[in-house]
Amino acid sequence: MRPRFGRSRALGGAALTSVLLAGCGGDAAVPPEDAPPVPDELACSEGTISGAGSSAQELAMQVWIAGYQQECDDATINYDPIGSGGGRSQFIDGAVTFAGTDAALHGEETEEARDRCAGATPVNLPAFAVPIAVVYHVDGIDTGLNLSPETIAGMFNQDITAWDDPAIAADNPDLDLPDTAIQPVSRSDESGTTENFTEYLHAAAGEAWPHDASGQWPIEPVEAGQGNSGVASAVEGGDGMIGYVEVSHAGELDAANVGVGDAFVAPSPEAAGRVVAEATPREGNEEHDLALDLDYGTTAADTYPVVLIAYEVACLAYDDAEEVDLLTGFLSYVVSEEGQRAASAETGSAILPESVRADVRAVVDVITVD
Template identity: 60%
Template sequence: MTPPGHRTLSTAALVGVLALTSACGSDDALRAGQEPPAAPEDIACFGGSVSAAGSSAQENAMYTWIAGYQLACSDSLVLYDSVGSGAGRSQFLESAVDFAGSDAALDEQEHEQARRRCADGSPAVNIPGYVVPIAVIFDLEGVDALNLPPETLARIFNQDITHWNDPEIAEHNPDAELPDLRITPVSRADDSGTTENFTGYLTAAAGDAWPHDTGGTWPIEPVEAAQGNSGISEAVEAGSGTIGYVEASHTADMATVSVGVGGEFVDVSPDSASRVVESSPEREGGTEHDHALELDHGTTESGTYPIVLVTYEVACMRYGTEREAERVRAFLDYVLSEEGQEAASAETGSAPLPADTRTRLRASVAEITSVG
């Protein structure tokens, strides 16, 4: 039964849940050609269900985690609704789901709301679970690679550069045959952590070329808009002269932009993206077990890809019952395990969390408890 207040599952998650529920731990839970995700020998299983909602950026990773966990724990059911980070945080704060996936950490106001949602006024915490680059994808006949500095990217998405043969684009791509074709930027229609991280990058790196604040909603009237990472990917692929931004596992075989960093152009990859996270400190002012990061989107370090998102698993430190606490604790521990991180990386191209980081985060998850 769908938990009260839980919305319709996304297609990918629903297919996964139905397959996993009916398969009772068999390989039928997997996508065609997918290897069974490994699970730790000491994995903690629970009976019943745990529900979550949020980031579409981690949708593919979550499908993999659900498959791995439920294959190891046949009596457990994990429900995930890929509705976008903003909606996921709202559902969590309204107690409609047990935890949320969000590409942006809870802000100060949301932390206050969370103390009313969590048991005994306990805090909610941001636990980094998924680190992945945001790729800038495009569809332009005859062109399979582009170099774009941050100022040029900002002017394209701000609709100041409107045609592909603009001199500013041509300057950095002398060997490309750029057509006199109108550029169609595709942005998110929903409140999105991917948008918040992408606009955060433009704010930090593009200077006056991006005259907008960082935020989860697109700041200007869009040329074309789509729901979720999958929606942008489909819109860019179906168009001509289109360009958009997606979590890297949604790029399929589409062309991607190499981004200007310092005096070079850097390709999107897990290795180049992980360098930003490794050097990013935790946000000041948080509680002991809150691990929100201050990402340096404006870095000029060589070989570093700066457009990165970290998806957080947002959970209470105390729940009303031990049953709730146990289920959240067990599943998030699997997400943060070496096996869970490697499974997501193999499926999506994400950067697995370093071992010392995983140890620290799992120690925080182990402290999730109940009032009873």
């Protein structure tokens, strides 16, 4: 099986152009026939809010903004995909209304954000669950590539350095592997995608990955790219490359099937959704915080475990009623069935389980004016 994701990236670029034109005050907007579906009862509000953060949910955010603004003419929502770490920092500094992050706010950041929220609790709201694709570009490998967790870890830890290494051959007995040097590509910026990917390696690869999970790549990189798009471009640009990207940024790149138990599983919304459905609340969550723990080391059948959940981080209280009305209306659309299906069609993301979406709606309903 050879997963391909070219449609999502192409449509994402068109959506971005339309959203930018609308958001900058131009006459152009998303044509009605291209706008994503919205619920029959959509809470429209007027004004402007801004968010920043996760590049993994960049294309999904374009879809949600296009759908909401097409229906709500007096609303403007801006989003800057600067990366999860940058988004959390801007939220804590009060520069944006909400942050998008692939790694939930926790610890010292939560306390700093509490100050920004005028003493109210900052909350992590699951909005987007998507496979992280292990993408590669290797002349001579033009069929599906299987990689066990230990093999992936060895390649990214620079212990496995050639594409005909015995470990890769053991995963792919039917492939004629070239002796091309392996060129792993990691993120240059602090990244929730990196944190989720290294959490997967830490949980699933055992001693083959001797590093803790981190949003910063833990070793000196061979090559690095800014954001998911930077990693994808680097992998596209050379022979022997391998990288990790949120699946909607994979474009025309090949994606490996990942070893799970005795099988190899391709990234798909359905396979990723099975991990999300089994997620549990993060230990130590405060009331209304919906951060989740994923079982990255699962061996369940037909499950793709290399998954990230992107959150929208918001305050439970703001000092501006217009800001609250617009934020809560927009977030309600994001986790609606229509919003989730629109994002999935564009990006290959999993549709969040109804139980998770109901929990998010309940928290959105208690966001108030201080």
